[in-house]
Amino acid sequence: MSTRTLYPLLWPTARAIKWRPLAAGAALGMAVLLIPQALTERLTVTHLTTLARIAAICLALGAAFLLDDPATRSTPAVPTPRLARNLVRVALAGPTIALWWALTLSLAKTTGHHAAAAHLPVAALTLEAAALLAGALALAAIAQRRTVDGNGNASVVAAPAVLVFVAVAWLLPHPVELILNPTDPRWTASHHHWAGVLATALVAFLWAGHERT
Amino acid sequence: MTALLAHAPGTPAIDATAPRRAVLALARVETLRMLRHPVTVAATLLLAGSWVATWFAIGTSRYPVLQELDRDSAIGMMILLGGAALIVGNLAVLRAHRDGTTGLSQVLILPDRARTLAHLFAPLPLAVLGAVLIVARMAALAIWAPAAGHPNPYELATGPATVLLLGALGVLLGRLTRSAVVAPLALLVLLASLVALDPLAHGGKALWLAPQGGSALPMPVPVSLIGRPAAAHLGYLLGLAGLLAAAALLRAGARGVRVAVAGVLALACAVAGGTAQMSAPGHAAVAARTAVMYHPSQYETCRELGHVTYCAFAGFSRWIPAWDTVVRAVVAQAPATARSAPLTVRQRIAFVGLSGGKGPEQLLAAWRADDAAAGTPGAIGIDTRWGDSRSAASLAARVAYRLVTGQPGEAREERAGQRELVGATACGGVGVLVVWLAAQAGTQARTGLRQLAEDGPDRRGGVSFDENELFPSVYVPAPELAVATQALDRPRADTAARVQRSWATLTAPGTTAAQAARILGVPAPATSTAC
Numbered sequence: 001m002s003t004r005t006l007y008p009l010l011w012p013t014a015r016a017i018k019w020r021p022l023a024a025g026a027a028l029g030m031a032v033l034l035i036p037q038a039l040t041e042r043l044t045v046t047h048l049t050t051l052a053r054i055a056a057i058c059l060a061l062g063a064a065f066l067l068d069d070p071a072t073r074s075t076p077a078v079p080t081p082r083l084a085r086n087l088v089r090v091a092l093a094g095p096t097i098a099l100w101w102a103l104t105l106s107l108a109k110t111t112g113h114h115a116a117a118a119h120l121p122v123a124a125l126t127l128e129a130a131a132l133l134a135g136a137l138a139l140a141a142i143a144q145r146r147t148v149d150g151n152g153n154a155s156v157v158a159a160p161a162v163l164v165f166v167a168v169a170w171l172l173p174h175p176v177e178l179i180l181n182p183t184d185p186r187w188t189a190s191h192h193h194w195a196g197v198l199a200t201a202l203v204a205f206l207w208a209g210h211e212r213t
Numbered sequence: 214m215t216a217l218l219a220h221a222p223g224t225p226a227i228d229a230t231a232p233r234r235a236v237l238a239l240a241r242v243e244t245l246r247m248l249r250h251p252v253t254v255a256a257t258l259l260l261a262g263s264w265v266a267t268w269f270a271i272g273t274s275r276y277p278v279l280q281e282l283d284r285d286s287a288i289g290m291m292i293l294l295g296g297a298a299l300i301v302g303n304l305a306v307l308r309a310h311r312d313g314t315t316g317l318s319q320v321l322i323l324p325d326r327a328r329t330l331a332h333l334f335a336p337l338p339l340a341v342l343g344a345v346l347i348v349a350r351m352a353a354l355a356i357w358a359p360a361a362g363h364p365n366p367y368e369l370a371t372g373p374a375t376v377l378l379l380g381a382l383g384v385l386l387g388r389l390t391r392s393a394v395v396a397p398l399a400l401l402v403l404l405a406s407l408v409a410l411d412p413l414a415h416g417g418k419a420l421w422l423a424p425q426g427g428s429a430l431p432m433p434v435p436v437s438l439i440g441r442p443a444a445a446h447l448g449y450l451l452g453l454a455g456l457l458a459a460a461a462l463l464r465a466g467a468r469g470v471r472v473a474v475a476g477v478l479a480l481a482c483a484v485a486g487g488t489a490q491m492s493a494p495g496h497a498a499v500a501a502r503t504a505v506m507y508h509p510s511q512y513e514t515c516r517e518l519g520h521v522t523y524c525a526f527a528g529f530s531r532w533i534p535a536w537d538t539v540v541r542a543v544v545a546q547a548p549a550t551a552r553s554a555p556l557t558v559r560q561r562i563a564f565v566g567l568s569g570g571k572g573p574e575q576l577l578a579a580w581r582a583d584d585a586a587a588g589t590p591g592a593i594g595i596d597t598r599w600g601d602s603r604s605a606a607s608l609a610a611r612v613a614y615r616l617v618t619g620q621p622g623e624a625r626e627e628r629a630g631q632r633e634l635v636g637a638t639a640c641g642g643v644g645v646l647v648v649w650l651a652a653q654a655g656t657q658a659r660t661g662l663r664q665l666a667e668d669g670p671d672r673r674g675g676v677s678f679d680e681n682e683l684f685p686s687v688y689v690p691a692p693e694l695a696v697a698t699q700a701l702d703r704p705r706a707d708t709a710a711r712v713q714r715s716w717a718t719l720t721a722p723g724t725t726a727a728q729a730a731r732i733l734g735v736p737a738p739a740t741s742t743a744c
Contacts, residue, residue, distance in 0.1 A: 021394035028398050036409035043412050050408045054401055061397050153311055159397050160252045160300050167256070167293065171263045173270050185668075 005080060006088060013088050018065045021155070022093065025062025026100050029055035033104060037112050045116040046181045048108065049125065053179070055104060056129035057166050059097060060136035064158035066093055067140040072147070072154075076211055083209030086141060101129055121182050124191050128178075131194050134201035136162045141208035169197075236327050240334035247301050247335045248342070256297035257342070260289055264350055272601030272657075276361065276532055277354045278433035283364035284441075286347050288407070288425050290372035291379070294343045296400045298336040298380035303396035306332050306387025326467035329384060333458045336380025340373035347372050359535065361597075362436050362528035367443035374450040375424050379403075381457035388464040421446060421490045424453075432681070433597040434562055435512070435526040438505060440498030442490040449486030455479025502564050507579045509561045510587035520544070520552065522589060524559045532599050539605050542654040543612045546709060548716045551616050557589035558608075562597055563683045573634060573683065577623060591621045596681035606651055606661030607686075610678040613650035614687045617643050617720050622678070622687035636677055636685035642724030644693030645700065645733070648676070649712065652701050659701075666694060692726045692738035699735040708733055 033055045037043060043051075066089050069075065075082065105125070109117050136158065143157035169178045178197070180190045247253055264286070267274045306329070309315045318328070347369050354360045379400075386396050403424065411428050414420040420427045426446045430439070459476035505512050505526070515524040516533055521540055523533045536558055544552055563576060584592045593611050598604055614622045614637070624634040639647045652659045666676045674691035689697075700708050715732045718724055727737040 024394055032405040036413055040413050047408055054405045058401050163397055164255045167259050171259055173266050
């Protein structure tokens with residue numbers, strides 16, 4: 001694989017990606033965080049953190065559709081490995097997603113007239129969002145790998161799987177809990193767990209990118 | 214020829230019940246698929262698992278208040294089972310499109326609208342499963358735990374009703390759009406509404422229009438004071454579910470009288486329920502809350518165990534043995550002379566915003582008068598939460614203060630005219646003794662004491678023992694707390710003997726923390742409190 005083979009892939013892949021679910025997730029995520037903030041000043045930093053998490057889940061749901069490819073049945077035979085094709089898709093969507101997240105959080109911080117908005121734990125929430133996103137992509141890649149003769153809709157499995165993944169994360173008990181209030185003394189420790197989730201998800205994404213033999 | 218046609222097997226014109234049977238058969242298949250779907254299985258396991266985990270993780274769940282848990286269980290069910298019904302129902306409707314068989318299904322005997330009807334029936338068994346789960350939880354808690362009160366059946370039924378509502382929403386979304394991302398996003402909107410609607414509506418009645426209903430009271434209260442329009446809300450939810458189902462059928466091409474009648478009935482149900490739920494809580498509920506808040510003794514039943522009288526609100530009397538264990542352990546450490554006075558532990562609740570702007574002083578005065586009228590002056594107050602370490606430590610410390618000083622700890626305004634309340638300060642030997650005695654009430658009280666001392670809300674450095682979230686009762690300053698903590702690290706029997714021997718000196722008002730430290734054989738504190 002060289003960049004010379006990847007470069008011609010960019011434009012057709014960009015056209016083949018299902019952008020609509022991602023756009024819907026991104027738009028809803030932004031609305032979920034910014035609309036309540038614009039309407040009331042009674043939101044605490046806990047409320048804002050939870051809403052930012054829901055915004056990140058919206059985006060992760062959209063990202064679960066990123067690897068959908070109606071031509072899945074024909075692609076095991078092409079010389080470009082699936083991992084490379086998946087990485088091209090992620091590379092195309094990644095910058096847009098990062099920009100969206102930065103814009104959403106900065107809007108949330110600047111438009112909020114109350115003190116809670118200023119205390120939003122941006123770095124920690126970005127780590128959580130990255131882990132959720134990587135988890136969604138890993139689930140999509142695993143779903144894609146499992147459907148040998150499917151119709152390329154990895155998202156049918158991946159999108160509900162993202163929600164189940166989130167539900168499990170939400171309900172994890174002490175001492176492995178992931179969802180905490182920013183005021184909780186175990187906040188930092190829980191973000192070490194989030195970093196672990198991110199690393200596991202990335203490894204799973206890379207592993208699942210290999211074609212089954 | 215006509216006879217031949219009449220005997221042709223399976224023609225719809227002949228067998229009038231065939232479509233109905235086909236719808237039921239399809240509904241049966243879809244139901245099984247929904248129940249066996251990995252998302253449904255995961256959601257059911259997570260729901261049951263979270264209920265079991267709560268039992269082990271949260272102390273107060275060992276002493277559950279059933280009239281509060283019914284709403285909690287219904288909301289958990291809405292998110293997990295309702296979410297599963299929404300997503301799985303939506304995926305089932307979109308199956309034909311996903312598999313590219315939409316054209317093929319047009320030639321089937323069942324038209325689109327009949328298939329939609331079958332999809333709408335599919336969440337019914339899941340709702341029944343939800344009802345079984347929620348009833349099983351309540352029964353298990355009522356039988357095996359010292360549960361207070363009883364659940365509201367209507368409140369319990371809102372859980373399964375939300376499963377139906379979200380199931381119908383999933384089918385409708387599948388009929389409106391072929392994108393599989395819409396249903397999961399709809400679930401996230403619901404989640405966001407759980408977070409944001411409460412501050413947005415500011416506890417207003419508009420909150421009842423959301424599936425989760427109005428916000429709960431800040432603390433558990435007796436059943437008679439809840440005043441939640443649960444029955445009207447259930448009607449509203451079922452009406453909404455019917456409306457969504459009718460909309461899905463309309464969208465699928467159903468144009469019959471029956472759909473119209475069902476839609477109108479559902480609309481009437483939703484409107485009637487919706488308006489009825491907005492009118493609560495009425496003046497009667499507010500009056501009842503005020504009466505119970507100001508005159509608790511008139512609404513309680515009392516029970517005497519040893520020298521101690523325990524007065525609990527209706528439904529809460531199953532907690533008395535647990536309170537008694539703590540109180541008895543503290544009393545046992547005091548010498549016989551200090552134990553002779555009769556003690557009363559009385560349950561009380563304080564509603565914020567019901568005092569009519571009169572301030573906390575009036576409520577405290579009303580409680581004093583109420584105690585005097587009931588013949589139990591100086592009663593020790595206790596709130597409607599129990600089972601966690603802090604509650605145990607707080608009760609133990611306030612009983613200890615009552616034993617040591619002969620007075621119940623009572624809140625007062627920190628500075629005259631200010632709303633900030635502080636508890637009675639336990640200085641010198643009294644403070645040391647209060648903390649040491651509180652720690653004798655068992656490991657739970659000791660844990661609670663450590664938690665209160667470590668991250669208690671008190672900014673002055675010591676530890677505050679509160680009757681409830683509004684009223685602090687007893688405050689022990691930092692030097693006294695330090696002496697008591699050191700005394701607790703020493704051999705228990707030796708310290709207990711010293712306490713028995715020097716009870717009179719330790720409880721004398723003039724004894725300082727340094728003197729108390731000398732008596733108990735621990736180093737004197739670096740600072741002292743000005744009392």
